[in-house]
Amino acid sequence: MEGLQKFPPRPTGAGEMFQLFRDGTPHTRASLVSETGQSRSTVAARIEALTAVGLLAPAGEASSTGGRPPSTFAFDPSNRIVLGVDLGATHARLAITDLAARPLASTQEPLAIADGPEPVLSWVAEAGADLVTQAGRKVEELAGIGIGLPGPVDHADGRPVNPPIMPGWDGTDVPGILHRLLGAPVVVDNDVNVMALGEHRTVCPDEQDLLFVKVATGIGAGVVMDGELRRGAQGAAGDLGHVAVSGAAEIPCRCGNVGCLEAVAGGLAIAGVLQDSGAQIRTTQDIVDLVRAGDVAAGQAVRQAGRDIGTVLAASVSLLNPSRIIIGGILAGAGEHLVAGIREVVYQRSLPLATQHLRIVTSRAGAQAGVVGAATLVTDRFLAPHSIDALITVKEDS
Amino acid sequence: MEGLQKFPPRPTGAGEMFQLFRDGTPHTRASLVSETGQSRSTVAARIEALTAVGLLAPAGEASSTGGRPPSTFAFDPSNRIVLGVDLGATHARLAITDLAARPLASTQEPLAIADGPEPVLSWVAEAGADLVTQAGRKVEELAGIGIGLPGPVDHADGRPVNPPIMPGWDGTDVPGILHRLLGAPVVVDNDVNVMALGEHRTVCPDEQDLLFVKVATGIGAGVVMDGELRRGAQGAAGDLGHVAVSGAAEIPCRCGNVGCLEAVAGGLAIAGVLQDSGAQIRTTQDIVDLVRAGDVAAGQAVRQAGRDIGTVLAASVSLLNPSRIIIGGILAGAGEHLVAGIREVVYQRSLPLATQHLRIVTSRAGAQAGVVGAATLVTDRFLAPHSIDALITVKEDS
């Protein structure tokens, strides 16, 4: 970029100025003047407007540096609420969060997504409304509803596309239905994307390129590059479960192909291995419990699954060069066995340049990653510059 | 997105309005009014400003629709020129292009990049200056210089990082050196990224997610997602050459690992196979010549290489869900054998959702992709909204 013209920070609208507060850091009027390059009067007006709509709040006084101590302002995320929904094959998690996507109340219930869109979404709306009152808030305060579904979703219109484990959902207008039931804007995405987003924003917002891998009954990934979720042409990016694994050419997969990663290292595959050696396993969670109880065979099986996943992730590392890989999903709860197997192969199979700054870690948001990510889908839109500008304009008009 | 507030097309600066002209389509003042939502006087002022700096030019009158015929304006890319440079291990290609990255003059010479940065860049500067005059232009007209290097590059500062085949280049301030020699802004990137960009912008600018694969002595890829090049955390994204291929565990690779794609399907590997059967092969180009001459063994070897590449690309398709894969590099010139092998495996090994709209094609820009892409690096910056706004402001001040 040598010799390319550098541009001064361009004058920002109220919405863009607000972005400086998104990370929660407080600012003073004076600091904003130098940060945005705008005049004092303008900054004061912006702060007043943002405070009037409840997005900013006074945050006390900072210490003096030899003169009058400046009063500080900070993002006030309590003004509106968000409903985050994480739907799995057999469960539903809901959370009410503030505008910073921090949970205020949450719940979780068994729910068969195979029941079809109408009953499931009705239940979600009802449970969501209950949760809102339980958090001591009102439905009218909802800034939006974010929802993660266990299958491919066309993010642009929020409709599932050929979802394998969601019979009856293909092409359903999920946003339309939920919007009619709860009256708030609705954003839909794939559940793994949603978890990736949640983990990214809450745990490591400064990493620009990361891969979130969900390991459970199925295996999938969310791709974040240059700080944004990347969904691919049909919204199917990150579908690692059906990549071929070397040395497994004969193992059939439920997708109809053979040798898929999911058929080798997914929850069902591990369960199969352990059952052959006599253990009683019904769900993927049972595997985690066994490992946690110190079962050696289970630990070894999970570690081997990690190695198999590692071969696919090594290729992904070469392709995407992420700075972090986050392992989530139920099986990530099985201690370090899974990650150890993954690390083993990835660090062996990747080029030094790609791995020297690569960290492979387990999810920290854990079970909350889904609902938090779903809420983040909403806050990202609600707090976008043009959205805030519109909010202010409307407020002024009334 | 159902229920989310829709925003009117926000008022755009002259730079943003200009983006409507980037694809070469002419517009009338009246059409711009409806497209941008701005008033006639504003649009007229913008057009006048853009015409004054030479970025727009009158493009005659359109036919009347019942009233006064509108005068049209179109992007005039002839006002400034760009130098695009594509450096390979043993060759250099240069082209002077206009601001639409269309070549005006080009040249190509053998050049050993291993000679080190000083002699190579000096030669590039000299040859570049010659080419400028040969195109009947002046060095002062250069809007910038784009350059692709055969190795990992930190795109932000333009320095190569641990390039394996560029001894002496590690950490070299390429932009600084070239800027001093030619006085124009310099943008540097990896050669495969540059080719991907060139192919994207010239052949299929509407595809938002694509993968460009260069198959030659080495194998690499450029990743375009959501319409932009994605370079990864260290700028090493797309390094497919050293992904492990199943069933090749014993084959050693120059990178020190075993079973790498490049060691199985790269130019040297194919040459090895053919030499075992008695053919005389010195360069990767010789393989292409053999295939073109109808040599059956060579065709089979290339097709098998395609299959091996296909296994890696199948995984990439699952991960990125691109809408197009473009095969470039010297070996792409070997007719359809290579692509046939790739298609064979990719369509077999990927999920229907990811492949139903996937097209796998050979590069159309061919040998020009590199220089065109390098020039595009520059035009993308030079024609960016804020850059144009700055240009207009400077012009007005003087």
Added chain:
DNA sequence: GGACTTATGTTGTCCGTCAAGCAAAAGTGT
């Protein structure tokens, strides 16, 4: 040829932003 339609040129007004100035508030240092 005249009515109508569409595109373009011109002018004055409105609004947002800024710089500058002044006064007051609330600290620090001597």
Added chain:
DNA sequence: ACACTTTTGCTTGACGGACAACATAAGTCC
């Protein structure tokens, strides 16, 4: 107690960008 510094509130006039309204140019259609 006093001078000094920094922040804030408030007002003013200047400037420029964007717009609406009016006026003109240059076609088509009957």
